[in-house]
Amino acid sequence: MGREMMGCEKNVAAEEAGFEEFDEWFIRRKIEELLRKALFPSDGYRGLEATRNEVARELAEIRGNYARYGEAYVEYVGRLGEGEEKAIKEAEKAMREALEHVDELEIRRTGRAHWKAKLPGRSWRLYVHLKPSGYWEVEIRLHLRVVKLRLPDTLRLPPELLRAAQEGWIMGDASYRADREEVTMTTAQTWQVASFPGFWPGKEVAVYVDRIEIHETRVSVKWYVVVKGVRDAPRWWSLSKKEKQGIILAEIEAANRGEIDIFRALKLALLYVTDGMYPGSSNTARHVLDFAVGQNSRRVRTEGAVKVARLLYEKVPQLLAYMVASGCQKAEFLASLASVKPRHYAPRYLEVAGVKMTLLLVGASRALAAVVYVTEDNEETLRGFPERARREGLEVRKVKVSKGRWGYRAGQKELLRYADKRPIVYDTLIAFVEERLGAMPLNHPARPSVERLLERLKKARERALRKLGDQDAKE
Numbered sequence: 285m286g287r288e289m290m291g292c293e294k295n296v297a298a299e300e301a302g303f304e305e306f307d308e309w310f311i312r313r314k315i316e317e318l319l320r321k322a323l324f325p326s327d328g329y330r331g332l333e334a335t336r337n338e339v340a341r342e343l344a345e346i347r348g349n350y351a352r353y354g355e356a357y358v359e360y361v362g363r364l365g366e367g368e369e370k371a372i373k374e375a376e377k378a379m380r381e382a383l384e385h386v387d388e389l390e391i392r393r394t395g396r397a398h399w400k401a402k403l404p405g406r407s408w409r410l411y412v413h414l415k416p417s418g419y420w421e422v423e424i425r426l427h428l429r430v431v432k433l434r435l436p437d438t439l440r441l442p443p444e445l446l447r448a449a450q451e452g453w454i455m456g457d458a459s460y461r462a463d464r465e466e467v468t469m470t471t472a473q474t475w476q477v478a479s480f481p482g483f484w485p486g487k488e489v490a491v492y493v494d495r496i497e498i499h500e501t502r503v504s505v506k507w508y509v510v511v512k513g514v515r516d517a518p519r520w521w522s523l524s525k526k527e528k529q530g531i532i533l534a535e536i537e538a539a540n541r542g543e544i545d546i547f548r549a550l551k552l553a554l555l556y557v558t559d560g561m562y563p564g565s566s567n568t569a570r571h572v573l574d575f576a577v578g579q580n581s582r583r584v585r586t587e588g589a590v591k592v593a594r595l596l597y598e599k600v601p602q603l604l605a606y607m608v609a610s611g612c613q614k615a616e617f618l619a620s621l622a623s624v625k626p627r628h629y630a631p632r633y634l635e636v637a638g639v640k641m642t643l644l645l646v647g648a649s650r651a652l653a654a655v656v657y658v659t660e661d662n663e664e665t666l667r668g669f670p671e672r673a674r675r676e677g678l679e680v681r682k683v684k685v686s687k688g689r690w691g692y693r694a695g696q697k698e699l700l701r702y703a704d705k706r707p708i709v710y711d712t713l714i715a716f717v718e719e720r721l722g723a724m725p726l727n728h729p730a731r732p733s734v735e736r737l738l739e740r741l742k743k744a745r746e747r748a749l750r751k752l753g754d755q756d757a758k759e
Contacts, residue, residue: 308391311399311412318422318498319383323376330502332379336372339505340365342474342611349609350478353438360433361478364491367430368505371493375424378408422498427508430491437485439603448547449603450483451521452554455532460514460521467511470494476558477507479610488512529578530689534659536575539588540632540642549595550603552584557607557614571621571723585632586723593621632719634699634712636680637672639665641694643716650733652699652713655683657691666692678702700744707752710745717741 306314325331330338347361381403382389389401389410397414411423441449450467454460457476458469467484471477481489494508520531532555538544539552552573561574561581573584573592584592596604596618604622607615633640634654639662641654658666669692673680678699680692694702703709717738724731 306414311391311401312386312389314420315389315401315410315412315422316383316386318420318500319379319386321500322498322503323379323383332372332376332496332503335503335505336368339368339474343368343478346475346478346609346611349611352609353482353606354436356433356435357438357482360431360435360481363431364477367428367491367493371426371428371430371496371505374408374426374428375496378406378410378424381406381408382410419500421500424496424498426493426495428493430493432488432490433481434486434488435481435484438482439485439600439606441600441603445546445550445600446483446485448550449554451518452551453480453483453558454521455528455535455551455555456558458558459525460517462517462519462522465513465515467514469509470506471509472497472504472506475607475611477509479607479612480509481511482606484511484514487514526578532575532577533582533657533689536577536582536584537642537657537659539584539592541640542588542591544588544591544595546595546599549592550600552592553596553618556618557612560614562614562617590621593618597622632716634709636678636702637669637676639669639673641680641692643713645717645720645730645734645737650730650737652696652717652737653693654680654699655691655693657689676702677705703744704748704751707745707748710741710748714738714741714745 321329322332325334343361343365347358347365350357350361382401385403389403391399391401394400395413399412401410401412402408409425411425412420413423414420439446439449453469454467457471458467458480460467469476469480471480477491481487481491488511490510490512492508492510494506497504497506520528523531535548535552535555539548544552556573556575559575561576563572563574571586571589573589575582575584604615604619608619632643634643635641636654639656641656644653644655645651646653656662656666656669670680670682673692673694678694679701680694680698683691683693699709699713703713717734721731721734721738724734
């Protein structure tokens with residue numbers, strides 16, 4: 285009872301300080317809990333054996349698909365399978381020993397929410413950490429090298445197009461170390477570790493099973509890939525993922541303005557398949573490319589998404605086929621988008637004081653908004669924009685998009701006030717909402733909100749036109 289009271293008091297004090305304190309006893313029990321889950325899974329939990337079987341099945345399918353690319357690719361995927369099997373065996377041995385001797389583990393705190401555990405006389409280590417999401421994770425670090433090789437060129441892309449595809453990876457899951465002239469990627473997706481070396485033909489590539497991760501809902505295999513000898517890379521390749529957000533937003537915004545060539549299509553397609561959000565096999569009517577940029581969701585809308593897919597299908601079909609053969613579901617989605625029939629798209633911009641503001645539906649209620657981001661190309665045009673917009677009758681405010689990146693935004697209330705003074709604006713807003721509603725599946729949860737918004741806009745336009753007519757009559 286005394287120990288429980290002391291633990292409660294310590295946790296309360298720690299929570300007041302901004303984080304929760306966990307003693308060694310708690311960490312030891314959390315290790316035991318997750319090890320048992322992984323080795324003896326209950327229904328609904330993907331344990332170690334199920335993970336082994338799933339990854340082995342995925343690699344077997346990819347190996348069969350890669351027969352068309354030659355013996356080197358088939359052998360490469362075969363080596364991945366051998367490495368995964370060896371890594372799982374080593375991890376399982378360590379996990380069973382740790383579980384059997386859980387009360388003998390030496391546990392040391394290594395960070396605010398990180399711990400390291402070892403068993404004297406054993407070489408393996410367990411790493412425990414509490415993720416920002418509030419879930420716990422135990423890692424068995426292996427860094428087991430599976431293969432070191434140079435693959436022949438199977439994509440057969442011109443150098444400038446290959447570089448554009450590589451930049452899509454860099455904007456997504458890959459990183460560049462300029463001091464070492466190497467590109468690295470850590471992933472738990474089997475298709476990524478299988479396909480990634482193909483985008484660096486002739487380069488020395490080393491692949492490792494980096495660790496086995498035990499999450500609260502599943503076990504996963506984490507791969508680590510290193511590509512050496514990557515020279516003459518642009519300086520922005522070395523930026524952190526957070527610092528690249530501005531570049532990603534600029535690419536998405538340009539695509540939504542219709543500025544899409546094969547180079548931008550390649551970058552956005554590879555960014556999408558590596559770091560985009562798959563709509564799900566049951567939502568085939570969704571013809572957009574959704575991205576998570578930091579804490580926000582951004583999208584290339586239907587017209588741009590279809591154009592990206594068509595350019596890939598027409599100009600580099602071998603790249604699309606390679607990613608599909610690798611088992612990438614988002615590549616299959618892109619391939620399906622290429623067959624979407626063209627249609628007339630309503631205006632998506634509201635021009636105010638000489639500036640084109642992008643129209644959006646935001647939030648769960650799908651409220652109207654208009655936004656323009658500050659870029660090097662439009663920085664001069666946007667100088668003094670809030671004052672000029674205010675003189676035209678629209679209130680806009682400056683908003684922070686990401687570190688060092690800004691924009692201007694008008695919400696639904698401001699847009700409707702503006703349209704009341706200029707009823708022709710309602711035509712643009714209504715056309716935009718109608719187009720978005722037409723692209724929504726009938727069972728979309730936000731559809732009723734958009735339908736109500738459309739009805740509200742139409743009634744507001746009628747009132748504004750009547751008011752304008754009354755004023756003309758008085759004059």
